[in-house]
Amino acid sequence: LAKTTQPISMDSYEGQEVNITCSHNNIATNDYITWYQQFPSQGPRFIIQGYKTKVTNEVASLFIPADRKSSTLSLPRVSLSDTAVYYCLVVPYGGGSARQLTFGSGTQLTVLP
């Protein structure tokens, strides 16, 4: 299982760029890296996924180095509404063991005014 490690919490100010790094040292060749966002009293929401290098969508960017042992979620110019828990998840493409879909405790991002 590709266990992930993230910081427990991070603080930022409105308008700043926030980078959240996730370590996944034993990632396998067919594993994808995904990130989810969860607001209080809501279910997680898919943000972005990638396999290598850089992926960008309208919400965030995901940077993955060549060795793929870590990944960084980048949120540009955060606002107060970006305050949430962010989960890094490593998943084998096409599925795999159900246990591999355990999200971990995530990173609580607090955006301050």
Add this chain to the structure above:
Amino acid sequence: DTAVSQTPKYLVTQMGNDKSIKCEQNLGHDTMYWYKQDSKKFLKIMFSYNNKELIINETVPNRFSPKSPDKAHLNLHINSLELGDSAVYFCASSPPGETYEQYFGPGTRLTVT
């Protein structure tokens, strides 16, 4: 037009009772899941199910059982409820082959007294 819905949103019950949580998705997805989120925010998968296969996280007690009357529904039955079952339970679904992009329901907060 909620994509993934769960009922009830809150459930308070006593130890030893049997209860069910219902989940419905209108996305046409093949695979549905049940997750448990504890007070420390760990989000752990309990079951993964499509019309072909039930994948069980082996750490889940057999008091928990999923029931799927059709492709759009995956209900969670819990027998002989215990205090430790208190948590938020999330249902989710995903398109075929893309288990890294899941769509979550709003959650059901279960409190066992």
